[in-house]
Amino acid sequence: MPCGARACVVVNRDRPIGVFDSGIGGLTVAHALMSALPHERIVYFGDTARLPYGTKSSATVAGYAAQITDFLLKRDVKMLVVACNTMAAVALPVVTNLSPVPVVDVLDAGARAAAASSRSRRIGVLATLTTVSSGAYERAIGAHAPDARVVSQACPLFAPLVEEGWLDHPVTELTAREYLRPVLAQGVDTLVLGCTHYPLLKPLLARLAGPATTLVDSAETTALRVAELLTAQGLRCESKAEPAHEYYVTDLPQRFRAVGALCLGRPLPEVHLVHW
Amino acid sequence: MPCGARACVVVNRDRPIGVFDSGIGGLTVAHALMSALPHERIVYFGDTARLPYGTKSSATVAGYAAQITDFLLKRDVKMLVVACNTMAAVALPVVTNLSPVPVVDVLDAGARAAAASSRSRRIGVLATLTTVSSGAYERAIGAHAPDARVVSQACPLFAPLVEEGWLDHPVTELTAREYLRPVLAQGVDTLVLGCTHYPLLKPLLARLAGPATTLVDSAETTALRVAELLTAQGLRCESKAEPAHEYYVTDLPQRFRAVGALCLGRPLPEVHLVHW
Numbered sequence: 242m243p244c245g246a247r248a249c250v251v252v253n254r255d256r257p258i259g260v261f262d263s264g265i266g267g268l269t270v271a272h273a274l275m276s277a278l279p280h281e282r283i284v285y286f287g288d289t290a291r292l293p294y295g296t297k298s299s300a301t302v303a304g305y306a307a308q309i310t311d312f313l314l315k316r317d318v319k320m321l322v323v324a325c326n327t328m329a330a331v332a333l334p335v336v337t338n339l340s341p342v343p344v345v346d347v348l349d350a351g352a353r354a355a356a357a358s359s360r361s362r363r364i365g366v367l368a369t370l371t372t373v374s375s376g377a378y379e380r381a382i383g384a385h386a387p388d389a390r391v392v393s394q395a396c397p398l399f400a401p402l403v404e405e406g407w408l409d410h411p412v413t414e415l416t417a418r419e420y421l422r423p424v425l426a427q428g429v430d431t432l433v434l435g436c437t438h439y440p441l442l443k444p445l446l447a448r449l450a451g452p453a454t455t456l457v458d459s460a461e462t463t464a465l466r467v468a469e470l471l472t473a474q475g476l477r478c479e480s481k482a483e484p485a486h487e488y489y490v491t492d493l494p495q496r497f498r499a500v501g502a503l504c505l506g507r508p509l510p511e512v513h514l515v516h517w
Numbered sequence: 518m519p520c521g522a523r524a525c526v527v528v529n530r531d532r533p534i535g536v537f538d539s540g541i542g543g544l545t546v547a548h549a550l551m552s553a554l555p556h557e558r559i560v561y562f563g564d565t566a567r568l569p570y571g572t573k574s575s576a577t578v579a580g581y582a583a584q585i586t587d588f589l590l591k592r593d594v595k596m597l598v599v600a601c602n603t604m605a606a607v608a609l610p611v612v613t614n615l616s617p618v619p620v621v622d623v624l625d626a627g628a629r630a631a632a633a634s635s636r637s638r639r640i641g642v643l644a645t646l647t648t649v650s651s652g653a654y655e656r657a658i659g660a661h662a663p664d665a666r667v668v669s670q671a672c673p674l675f676a677p678l679v680e681e682g683w684l685d686h687p688v689t690e691l692t693a694r695e696y697l698r699p700v701l702a703q704g705v706d707t708l709v710l711g712c713t714h715y716p717l718l719k720p721l722l723a724r725l726a727g728p729a730t731t732l733v734d735s736a737e738t739t740a741l742r743v744a745e746l747l748t749a750q751g752l753r754c755e756s757k758a759e760p761a762h763e764y765y766v767t768d769l770p771q772r773f774r775a776v777g778a779l780c781l782g783r784p785l786p787e788v789h790l791v792h793w
Contacts, residue, residue, distance in 0.1 A: 290577050291567055296680070301566050301768045398688075401677040404572070412674075412691045419688065492577045 255478050257282040257487070258467065259313035260322040263305075264292035264490075265497060266400070266437030267324030268504040270347060271486075273464035274322070275505070278471070282484035284316050290491035290517070293400060295369025295436065299331035302371065306332035308517070310339045312489070318342060319476055322467060326351075326435050326459070327369050330377035343470055348372075350466045351433045351459030352381035358455045359389060359431040365424040366393045367446075368435030369400070378435060392427045396420045396436070403438040409445055417442065417449055425450065433457045488512040531754050533558040533763070534743065535589035536598040539581075540568040540766075541773060542676070542713030543600030544780040546623060547762075549740035550598070551781070554747070558760035560592050566767035566793070569676060571645025571712065575607040578647065582608035584793070586615045588765070594618060595752055598743060602627075602711050602735070603645050606653035619746055624648075626742045627709045627735030628657035634731045635665060635707040641700040642669045643722075644711030645676070654711060668703045672696045672712070679714040685721055693718065693725055701726065709733045764788040 260271050264287045271285055286309050288294075294302050306328045313321060321344045323329045323336060329348035337344050355364045364386075366378040373395040382391050398416050407413045424432070432454055434440055440458045447456055471477045478484075487510075490497045494512035501509045536547050540563045547561055562585050564570075570578045582604045589597060597620045599605045599612060605624035613620050631640045640662075642654040649671040658667050675696075678689045700708070708730055710716055716734045723732055747753045754760075763786075766773045770788035777785045 290573060297566060298769050397681055398674070398677055401674055405673055412688055412695065415688045415691060493574050 254319070254476055255282070255480050256317050256319040257284045257484075258320045258322060259284050259286070259316065259318035260324050261286040261288075261309045261313060261328075262325040262437055263287070263294040263327065264289050265500055265504065268501055269437050269440045269460040270322060270324035270463050272505050273460040274467060275486075277464040277468050280481055280484060281471075281478050283486045284313060284318060285486065285488045286313060287488075287490045287497060289493055289497060293369070294325060294327040295371050295400065296397065297371060299371070299375065302327055303332040303335045307335050307339060310336050312515070314340065314342070316487075320345065320467065320471065322463065323347060324437055324463070326437065327371045330368075330372040330375040343474060343476075345463060345467050345470060347437065347459040347463045348377055348435070349381050350463040351435060351457050352378060353385050353466070354457045354459070354462040355431050355433045356382055356386035356389060358457060359386070359429075361428055361430040362386065362389045363427055363429040363431075364389050364391050365427070365429035365432040366391055366435045367396050367399070367420065367424070367432060367439060368393065370395045370397050372435055378433065390427075392424050392429055394420050394424045396439075399442060400436065400438040403441050408441055413442065414445060414449070417445060421446070421449055425454075429454065431455045431457060434459060485510070489515050491515050491517055530595070530752055531558070531756050532593050532595040533560045533760075534596045534598060535560050535562070535592065535594035536600050537562040537564075537585045537589060537604075538601040538713055539563070539570040539603065540565050541776055541780065544777055545713050545716045545736040546598060546600035546739050548781050549736040550743060551762075553740040553744050554753075556754050556757055556760060557747075558754070559762045560589060560594060561762065561764045562589060563764075563766045563773060565769050565773060569645070570601060570603040571647050571676065572673065573647060575647070575651065578603055579608040579611045583611050583615060586612050588791070590616065590618070592763075596621065596743065596747065598739065599623060600713055600739070602713065603647045606644075606648040606651040619750060619752075621739060621743050621746060623713065623735040623739045624653055624711070625657050626739040627711060627733050628654060629661050629742070630733045630735070630738040631707050631709045632658055632662035632665060634733060635662070635705075637704055637706040638662065638665045639703055639705045640665050640667050641703070641705035641708040642667055642711045643672050643675070643696065643700070643708060643715060644669065646671045646673050648711055654709065666703075668700050668705055670696050670700045672715075675718060676712060676714045679717050684717055689718065690721060690725070693721055697722070697725055701730075705730065707731045707733060710735060762786070765791050767791050767793055
């Protein structure tokens, strides 16, 4: 094993990947990871007691992100995946400063994919209030496509609508039309689903945005980025066994287990409750 | 001063009233209190870092309620007002057990008013998921009107819609029609607005429910109950000065100050940030 600066941290390739979100939305990322990397073991953390993060201050979200990072590092993860756009938008430096292992985040993965996809160089971003206010997508897309113009739209009702299960309800359609109107009016050809809840609205949003618009689902792009990095850093697991994933939440483990099974399309094992 | 068991706790009538909520909604109660009792001083606490409570477990909400109760008791309040239906539904025993001062809660006040108002003895309750799941309104209304039938409806989208400011938006109307349909079909003549956000939707709900339906706004009924209890227990303040209210939140004090001024119809002084 080569011993560069990073490799001197002793890494067991069969250690798990830590994935975290404010709640259940990050399971869309976990699902994409399980499809792309079926032998990798995942330790998932959802901060269900303190969700949603998308309407809270940067300082508060950063404090929560630090606490979760510490929790997952103690579970001996080999990589951290920030599966929450709001945390990625306002707390990424906190996570990377604390972490001796590589960090991948949904926001950067989505920005890369959008920059690569857009022909018109006008990219729409749908996200939470906190993510939009942070300007993080403008910066991340700007880093990969300096000539692109970014049109951001806060969609604070999307997450509650998804949680109500109204994925294709007239109320959701009316809400989506309202949020999409000013974005589509700017001639965007690419729309980033900038919150892990939003991929569940993809069929509806695709219908309203029309076939000329590419939807960037950052769950899929994040899984691709994780696979690339694991390979590049020699961190792909060696085991070919069915991995025993672990799930931790700060509230309502039974509800997480039930809704999580729908998100993942497979039953979840015991979900552990963390008291903070 | 008579010295019964309660009066042996030395009470200065000019001490403030502690009012608390998960966020900004409880200001509807504070506003009603300021109108009914203009000389009473209020210490308001909004747990804006951890809101909303309405989708969290009873155990989590009870833990938060205990922490806030302790905070307000240290500010030397003479009465506590639980201005959050969810806390009243699942954490009232925690608050009353900790508190040496009288406790008034929005849920009991609304239940009393509904029991007194209904002629058909069929009462509808609109509330959060946690409040509805707790069955607390059924119990509270049953205590005042054992013959009444209660029809409860969880309305998880109402609070986010209010926070989006869509008080009379087509999306809100469509959502309200959906939530009201099964309740009105049961022949209720009284509708309890069982969450402190909902009074802001009162004009819309009144229009949809029609003139034969009485809407119970628990902010107003809570203020009346506080006035009754203060008088009965000899706790009305003696000062006739303009009171200096205090405001504490756990996140985003500037946003609270801006939105709070709209709720109260008056500017707020400095809003203090509590780090938990």
